[in-house]
Amino acid sequence: SSSSRVPLLRSPRPDGCAMRESEVAPDGQDAFDEEGGVDLFAAPVRSAEDDAGMEEEGEDDDAQWEVVRWAPTDEVMPEVIIHRQLAQCWASARLLAEWLLGPGREMASSSALIVELGASLGLPSLAASAAGAGRCVATDLYVAGRAEALRATVAKNRRVNENPTLFDNVSDRRLDWNKTSAETLGELSGAADVVLCADVIYDSKAGPAIARTVALLLRPGGTLVFASRYGRRGLDAFLEVAVASPDTSVDCAGSIVAGCGLVVRQETHLLSDVMGLGLTEEDKHGLWIMEKLPTTSS
Numbered sequence: 001s002s003s004s005r006v007p008l009l010r011s012p013r014p015d016g017c018a019m020r021e022s023e024v025a026p027d028g029q030d031a032f033d034e035e036g037g038v039d040l041f042a043a044p045v046r047s048a049e050d051d052a053g054m055e056e057e058g059e060d061d062d063a064q065w066e067v068v069r070w071a072p073t074d075e076v077m078p079e080v081i082i083h084r085q086l087a088q089c090w091a092s093a094r095l096l097a098e099w100l101l102g103p104g105r106e107m108a109s110s111s112a113l114i115v116e117l118g119a120s121l122g123l124p125s126l127a128a129s130a131a132g133a134g135r136c137v138a139t140d141l142y143v144a145g146r147a148e149a150l151r152a153t154v155a156k157n158r159r160v161n162e163n164p165t166l167f168d169n170v171s172d173r174r175l176d177w178n179k180t181s182a183e184t185l186g187e188l189s190g191a192a193d194v195v196l197c198a199d200v201i202y203d204s205k206a207g208p209a210i211a212r213t214v215a216l217l218l219r220p221g222g223t224l225v226f227a228s229r230y231g232r233r234g235l236d237a238f239l240e241v242a243v244a245s246p247d248t249s250v251d252c253a254g255s256i257v258a259g260c261g262l263v264v265r266q267e268t269h270l271l272s273d274v275m276g277l278g279l280t281e282e283d284k285h286g287l288w289i290m291e292k293l294p295t296t297s298s
Contacts, residue, residue: 207238
């Protein structure tokens, strides 16, 4: 009911703390399927001991939750509740999520498989699910072996909305950009209709690995939707590698890498009056939409 949401934090912007996933040793964690990932709730996330101590530890305390409004673009689900302590939800992720429920809704709803890189809490994946995507896979270097913030967020929204199947087409998967190949990606390789990235560039050396992973994931004709604040270190290097021909060698942060052959179809600014994001020059965010051409080799 709506009354369940009243005491929750309603902050229009992130609080600036560093992104983190819980580093608790994953004893007794769900079995991990290297090929297809795991469904968020195919097996219990918690043990009985965890559940017994949950109330005492205040894990479901309202102070740990934040209500994110998408702007008035989604009548079915106008807001989502996110766990604000297990992982940071960055500005570009918030903006991309809103875009997926607005201008990007048709793209999301027509996609059988959407993969998010560097997902952490996975807000864009949840938005794509709400927009009608067939299947969404949130990936990251989940140190505990599972997406704890994403799972907690899904569970909370299922309880608040009294909908036990909400986001049931979203799954999580551990993925290391630096160790991707067609073999390690398994059934995801060359299968994604759309790859989502939001605020994933923080290091100039990360760009080539991310670009190559995108190219491996996308099917021919598939689309990369990439959101980032302008000025991120490594952003220009990523864009250079992403659009360079596969026959071209690019010097990126001292490493010679092959281009990925993606084609930029659109570049635009992302902003939200409702969330108060992207409204100043210092807080300008961009959205790049790129296509993997049918003739492009990864």
